[in-house]
Amino acid sequence: MTSHLFPSPKRFIISRTDGIGDVLLTLPLAGALKQHDPDCTIAMLGRSYTEPLVRACEHVDVVLNWDEVKNRPLKEQAEWLADYDVDTIIHVFPRKEIAAAARRARIPRRIGTSHRTYHWWTCNRLAHFSRKTSDLHESQLNLRLLEPLGFETQYPLDQIPSLYGLTTLAPLSPEFSRLIDPQRFNLILHPKSKGSAKEWGVENFARLISALPRDRFKLFITGSAAEGMVVGPTLLQPFPHVFDLTGKMELDQLIAFIAAADGLLACSTGPLHLAAALSKAAVGLYSSRRPLHPGRWAPLGVNVRVIEDGIAEPYQGRLQIPVERVINTIVSNLGI
Known part of the structure; x- marks a missing residue:
C-alpha cells in the first residue's frame, strides 16, 4: 500500500x-x-x-x-x-x-x-x-x-x-543486412563471454562449424575485437565460409543484426538473452552449478533451448557438454 x-x-x-x-x-x-x-x-x-x-x-x-x-x-x-x-x-x-x-x-x-x-x-x-x-x-x-x-x-x-518491450530498434545498416541469407538458417555463434560465464571452448565451436551443413546454415561469429583475435585462428581462418563480425558492430547494430538473423548459440551472455528477448532461436550452454545455473540465468523467450552440463560440483576448464548434443539441438529440436 x-x-x-x-x-x-x-x-x-x-x-x-x-x-x-x-x-x-x-x-x-x-x-x-x-x-x-x-x-x-x-x-x-x-x-x-x-x-x-x-x-x-x-x-x-x-x-x-x-x-x-x-x-x-x-x-x-x-x-x-x-x-x-x-x-x-x-x-x-x-x-x-x-x-x-x-x-x-x-x-x-x-x-x-x-x-x-x-x-x-x-x-x-x-x-x-x-x-x-x-x-x-x-x-x-x-x-x-x-x-x-x-x-x-x-x-x-x-x-x-x-x-521486455524491445520495439524501438535502430535500423540495420545495409552493410550488415545484405549478409542475411533468406534461403538458409542464419546462425550467430558467440563463443566468448568476457569472463561472465563458464565457456564451451573454441575447439568445440570449431567441431560444430565442421558438422553443420553449409547448404542449410550461414554462420557468423560475434564478439569484441579482442575476442576476435583469440578465436580467429581456430574459428575463422580454417573456415572461410564463416563471417567474422567481431569488433565490427556497435551495440545498436548487434541488436538489430540479432533481430534479423534466425538464431544464436552462446553460453550465458548478453547476446544470448537478446536473442531470446527478440523471439529468435536461442540455444544456451550452461553450467548446472549454482549460482551459474539456468534456474537463475536462463534466457527467456518463446524459442529457447537450454543445454546443461548436468554437473553440480565445481570443475576446471570448459563446459563439459558434448558437441553432438548441441548439434542435435540445433538441427532437430529447432526444426531446421
Missing part, C-alpha cells in the same frame, strides 16, 4: 549500471511499472555501453548515463539526479555512490535490498530477499524490488518475455 506521506509514484529511476544481460533482465521491471500505470515516466540509469539497449525499449522514457557524472563530487551527482524530479528510485544493481547521491538528492522513495548495509541509511524502502539463496530467476528477483510499493511482483517466467 502506498504511504499517505507521498502521492502515488509516477516518476521512476531504475538504476542498473552493469552488463548487457543484466540490464536486459531488468527491462521487464520497466514493463511491469508501465503495466501498472501506463502514464508513469521511467528513466533508466545505466552506462554508455548499454545505452543503445535501453533506447531500444519502449517502456523507458528517459535514458540517464552514469558515466557522465561518475567522477564528479557527490554534491554535483545529487544535483544531477535532482534535476530529473523523480519521486522514486529503484536500486536494482546496488552501488553505494549512487545510493548516497539519491539520498542527498532527496528523492522521496529510495528502494533497495536490505542485504546491502549502506541501504539502511541511504534508502527508506527496503526489499527483504537474498539473491544468493533464492530459487527465483534473475528477472523475477528484479521484480521483487516492487514489493515496497505494494505492486504485483509474482510473475511466472512465461509472462516475463512480454514485458
Whole structure:
C-alpha cells in the first residue's frame, strides 16, 4: 500500500549500471511499472555501453548515463539526479555512490535490498530477499524490488518475455543486412563471454562449424575485437565460409543484426538473452552449478533451448557438454 506521506509514484529511476544481460533482465521491471500505470515516466540509469539497449525499449522514457557524472563530487551527482524530479528510485544493481547521491538528492522513495548495509541509511524502502539463496530467476528477483510499493511482483517466467518491450530498434545498416541469407538458417555463434560465464571452448565451436551443413546454415561469429583475435585462428581462418563480425558492430547494430538473423548459440551472455528477448532461436550452454545455473540465468523467450552440463560440483576448464548434443539441438529440436 502506498504511504499517505507521498502521492502515488509516477516518476521512476531504475538504476542498473552493469552488463548487457543484466540490464536486459531488468527491462521487464520497466514493463511491469508501465503495466501498472501506463502514464508513469521511467528513466533508466545505466552506462554508455548499454545505452543503445535501453533506447531500444519502449517502456523507458528517459535514458540517464552514469558515466557522465561518475567522477564528479557527490554534491554535483545529487544535483544531477535532482534535476530529473523523480519521486522514486529503484536500486536494482546496488552501488553505494549512487545510493548516497539519491539520498542527498532527496528523492522521496529510495528502494533497495536490505542485504546491502549502506541501504539502511541511504534508502527508506527496503526489499527483504537474498539473491544468493533464492530459487527465483534473475528477472523475477528484479521484480521483487516492487514489493515496497505494494505492486504485483509474482510473475511466472512465461509472462516475463512480454514485458521486455524491445520495439524501438535502430535500423540495420545495409552493410550488415545484405549478409542475411533468406534461403538458409542464419546462425550467430558467440563463443566468448568476457569472463561472465563458464565457456564451451573454441575447439568445440570449431567441431560444430565442421558438422553443420553449409547448404542449410550461414554462420557468423560475434564478439569484441579482442575476442576476435583469440578465436580467429581456430574459428575463422580454417573456415572461410564463416563471417567474422567481431569488433565490427556497435551495440545498436548487434541488436538489430540479432533481430534479423534466425538464431544464436552462446553460453550465458548478453547476446544470448537478446536473442531470446527478440523471439529468435536461442540455444544456451550452461553450467548446472549454482549460482551459474539456468534456474537463475536462463534466457527467456518463446524459442529457447537450454543445454546443461548436468554437473553440480565445481570443475576446471570448459563446459563439459558434448558437441553432438548441441548439434542435435540445433538441427532437430529447432526444426531446421
